Amino acid sequence: MSLIIKGGRVIDPVGGLDRVCDLEIDKGRIVRTGRGLSGERVLEASGLWVLPGLIDMHVHLREPGYEYKETIESGSRAAAAGGFTAVACMANTDPVNDNGSVTDFILSQARRRAAVRIYPVGALTKKLKGEQLAEIAEMKVRGVVALSDDGATPMNAEVMRRGLEYASTFGLPVIAHCDDQNLSRKGVMHEGAVSMRLGLPGIPDAAEACIVGREILLAELTGAALHIAHVSSRRSVALIRGAKERGVAVTAEVTPHHLTLNDAALAEYDTNLKVSPPLRTEADRRALVEGLIDGTLDAVASDHAPHNIAEKEVEFENAAFGMIGLETSLPLLLRLVHAGTLTPSQLVQVMAVAPARILGLPGGTLGKGVDADVSLVDPDRVFSVDPQTLLSRSRNTPFGGWELKGKAVCTLLRGKKAYEDREWKSRQKVSS
Numbered sequence: 001m002s003l004i005i006k007g008g009r010v011i012d013p014v015g016g017l018d019r020v021c022d023l024e025i026d027k028g029r030i031v032r033t034g035r036g037l038s039g040e041r042v043l044e045a046s047g048l049w050v051l052p053g054l055i056d057m058h059v060h061l062r063e064p065g066y067e068y069k070e071t072i073e074s075g076s077r078a079a080a081a082g083g084f085t086a087v088a089c090m091a092n093t094d095p096v097n098d099n100g101s102v103t104d105f106i107l108s109q110a111r112r113r114a115a116v117r118i119y120p121v122g123a124l125t126k127k128l129k130g131e132q133l134a135e136i137a138e139m140k141v142r143g144v145v146a147l148s149d150d151g152a153t154p155m156n157a158e159v160m161r162r163g164l165e166y167a168s169t170f171g172l173p174v175i176a177h178c179d180d181q182n183l184s185r186k187g188v189m190h191e192g193a194v195s196m197r198l199g200l201p202g203i204p205d206a207a208e209a210c211i212v213g214r215e216i217l218l219a220e221l222t223g224a225a226l227h228i229a230h231v232s233s234r235r236s237v238a239l240i241r242g243a244k245e246r247g248v249a250v251t252a253e254v255t256p257h258h259l260t261l262n263d264a265a266l267a268e269y270d271t272n273l274k275v276s277p278p279l280r281t282e283a284d285r286r287a288l289v290e291g292l293i294d295g296t297l298d299a300v301a302s303d304h305a306p307h308n309i310a311e312k313e314v315e316f317e318n319a320a321f322g323m324i325g326l327e328t329s330l331p332l333l334l335r336l337v338h339a340g341t342l343t344p345s346q347l348v349q350v351m352a353v354a355p356a357r358i359l360g361l362p363g364g365t366l367g368k369g370v371d372a373d374v375s376l377v378d379p380d381r382v383f384s385v386d387p388q389t390l391l392s393r394s395r396n397t398p399f400g401g402w403e404l405k406g407k408a409v410c411t412l413l414r415g416k417k418a419y420e421d422r423e424w425k426s427r428q429k430v431s432s
């Protein structure tokens with residue numbers, strides 16, 4: 001039965017399209033775009049943006065091992081509610097995803113329970129210890145799309161070199177969490193004037209930049225595809241910009257929280273603001289926005305990191321690092337669009353096109369014949385973030401009570417509804 005998404009602003013940078021028209025879907029695939037299309041079912045989309053399904057290339061779904069924080073099912077529902085049709089999930093589960101049987105488990109749970117596509121990221125080293133390489137070949141066969149010790153950095157550069165070499169023989173990118181643990185060891189926030197005032201131990205920006213520099217040099221040495229996760233500082237942006245100018249195969253991502261907040265926000269000791277890497281200065285935040293606009297930073301990824309109350313409602317120093325992000329990513333990025341800093345097409349580029357390209361995934365376009373993974377977004381819908389109503393199993397967001405403008409109202413996976421906003425649904429007339 002064909003479905004017409006009628007009268008929305010269809011934005012598909014890959015196809016060079018940004019205009020108000022209809023989109024036809026049949027048998028789970030995109031058939032065509034055009035005006036005056038008719039079909040058996042119609043979704044009225046006037047006033048909405050019709051986008052390729054968003055892709056979050058960096059989330060923590062916590063299963064197996066930490067199901068009290070999140071599961072593949074709950075995390076994927078949160079993803080669909082955030083407008084995402086695919087996520088790549090990190091390996092710091094228990095057991096760690098460092099061998100084929102854990103990869104198999106994640107994919108079988110995904111097949112049975114997930115609302116969106118789940119792409120596992122395998123560990124680079126066994127148990128994320130930074131010592132011996134993980135079972136990369138068997139994980140690749142089972143379906144990992146990248147390798148990463150996210151949450152930790154292999155401190156031994158030789159291990160990283162071998163990891164990059166080995167990954168490149170399998171055509172897998174390495175996602176680097178850049179943190180020199182000897183520099184950051186006891187730190188809980190950015191090291192600077194604010195940490196001094198608050199009396200909290202700091203993490204210097206050099207802890208990130210030292211490793212960004214190291215990984216770039218190792219990528220140059222090995223020719224491997226390197227992706228820098230959650231860039232937080234202007235020094236790192238400058239290093240990545242320089243590497244790209246030299247033609248190094250490096251890509252990078254930035255989180256909505258690093259684009260939105262700076263370390264001054266920590267004045268009230270809200271542990272939901274404790275993240276790794278930490279929120280840095282306003283100058284760093286601006287450099288990240290600039291880096292996103294000029295393409296130094298290719299993609300936006302949430303680093304969705306669920307933790308439960310017991311891990312967050314403690315002294316700042318003892319709280320876990322991380323915040324959830326799947327359901328606030330798009331609205332936070334839309335702030336940049338509403339401010340005129342980013343165009344809607346650039347938003348699609350960084351939230352769908354680039355993640356698909358970097359990880360070699362299908363999607364990121366509304367081209368004829370591709371699977372109909374589509375995100376319908378109401379750019380003008382004003383809402384207040386209520387942590388209690390989020391679909392994630394955890395509530396650790398610092399954005400509770402924030403009034404945001406714009407959200408996903410309907411997410412289609414292969415042409416079927418994976419999420420529908422209640423208010424939008426009640427207004428929707430489905431004709432047949």
Ligand code: DOR
Pocket residue numbers: 060092150151152177274275276277303305306321322323
């Ligand atoms: O804040 C973070 N939390 N950063 C990471 O890289 C890991 C994540 C987690 O797993 O909780």
